[in-house]
Amino acid sequence: MFGIFSLPKILFTIVVIVAVWYGFKWLNRRQQVQRDRAKNGRLSEAGGGKNTAVEDMVQCPDCGAYVPEGGHHNCAGPD
Ligand SMILES: [Zn+2]
Known part of the structure; x- marks a missing residue:
């Protein structure tokens, strides 16, 4: 009886941990992509873009x- 009750709890806990883990990984990747995009944008600007106001x-x-x-x-x- 006890085992039948605890197994879904354990599975749920594992699912939550995995979801949080993947959430962190996704956030890190998103920040990395944004950083790369900002870096590339600055580089193309320095390369003599037509829209530069400077x-x-x-x-x-x-x-x-x-x-x-x-x-x-x-x-x-x-x-
Ligand atoms: Zn002068």
């Missing part, structure tokens, strides 16, 4: 400040 920066020969190439820049520093 312009090429050039150093002003007068004040030494880095300004967008082709942009209007006045050497309006203090002093």
